[in-house]
Amino acid sequence: MDENNDIIQKIIYNEPMKKHTSFKIGGNADFFVSVKTIEELKQALFYAKQKHIPITIIGNGTNILVSDSGIRGIVIKIDIQKFDLKEENEYIEISVGSGNKMMALATQLKKQEISGFEQLSGIPGTIGGAIYMNAGAYGKEMKDIVVSTRCMNMKGEIFELSNEEQKFKYRSSVFNTKEYIILEAKLKLKKGKKEDIELQMNEYLNQRKEKQPLEYPSAGSTFKRQEGIITAKLIDECGLKGYKIGGAMVSEKHAGFIVNTGDATAKDVLELIKYVKDEVYKKYGVKIEEEVKIVGELE
Numbered sequence: 158m159d160e161n162n163d164i165i166q167k168i169i170y171n172e173p174m175k176k177h178t179s180f181k182i183g184g185n186a187d188f189f190v191s192v193k194t195i196e197e198l199k200q201a202l203f204y205a206k207q208k209h210i211p212i213t214i215i216g217n218g219t220n221i222l223v224s225d226s227g228i229r230g231i232v233i234k235i236d237i238q239k240f241d242l243k244e245e246n247e248y249i250e251i252s253v254g255s256g257n258k259m260m261a262l263a264t265q266l267k268k269q270e271i272s273g274f275e276q277l278s279g280i281p282g283t284i285g286g287a288i289y290m291n292a293g294a295y296g297k298e299m300k301d302i303v304v305s306t307r308c309m310n311m312k313g314e315i316f317e318l319s320n321e322e323q324k325f326k327y328r329s330s331v332f333n334t335k336e337y338i339i340l341e342a343k344l345k346l347k348k349g350k351k352e353d354i355e356l357q358m359n360e361y362l363n364q365r366k367e368k369q370p371l372e373y374p375s376a377g378s379t380f381k382r383q384e385g386i387i388t389a390k391l392i393d394e395c396g397l398k399g400y401k402i403g404g405a406m407v408s409e410k411h412a413g414f415i416v417n418t419g420d421a422t423a424k425d426v427l428e429l430i431k432y433v434k435d436e437v438y439k440k441y442g443v444k445i446e447e448e449v450k451i452v453g454e455l456e
Contacts, residue, residue, distance in 0.1 A: 183223025255285030272349025389413030
């Protein structure tokens with residue numbers, strides 16, 4: 158019997174990637190499979206290797222722009238869930254799956270009266286994606302709470318990386334340069350009071366609603382912040398808020414976001430990113446970089 162039989166049955170052919178990204182943009186993936194266990198992930202990798210199919214790994218698709226031509230090969234969506242905790246003196250160590258969603262985890266931690274995750278509670282996407290890009294908000298980043306991360310390489314070998322070995326920097330980590338798949342992570346948090354945690358979470362959520370265009374599909378902040386430079390301010394000062402190319406628009410609420418007003422293509426977004434970068438460079442001589450990761454076959 159074929160050991161990959163289980164995973165073969167789960168594979169979807171010609172899957173529209175717009176269904177799997179927060180931008181709601183993207184052509185079809187040749188093959189698509191969502192894996193819920195380490196065993197399923199191993200099977201999917203083995204299948205791809207057997208068939209000589211290129212592999213693309215995604216989480217919840219909240220920081221990616223998939224090209225209009227889609228993705229050749231197989232897209233493996235990591236949906237490995239886990240939640241364990243153990244108390245160690247004044248700290249609490251949480252073991253969490255890379256497929257756990259950040260917002261759902263924040264709610265779970267609040268119920269358990271565990272503090273230290275409040276600033277990160279409104280970040281969309283999964284733990285795996287957040288570690289991959291060292292996501293952060295309101296002065297806190299994943300690097301501040303990650304103790305270690307369990308990973309798998311493309312051969313299916315499993316190993317653990319310490320915080321230091323993950324080489325966290327602003328919106329980047331070792332995972333940007335190595336083909337390692339994040340399986341789970343240990344986070345270091347502490348005891349808190351439910352009402353205090355809830356108060357802080359609501360405060361950060363209200364700030365997000367007020368300042369960010371949550372009413373439109375997007376991939377979060379499109380452009381990286383740079384040292385001593387508030388990128389969104391430069392874009393705003395170029396008069397680009399509300400500027401549109403096709404269905405893609407520079408948000409009227411926050412100039413650092415490009416949003417999908419309903420029918421945007423990846424081509425619209427990429428042209429708008431280029432236009433914004435060019436305009437900022439013309440006016441200020443500053444080269445800004447996109448934070449969003451572009452995935453798939455570019456025309």
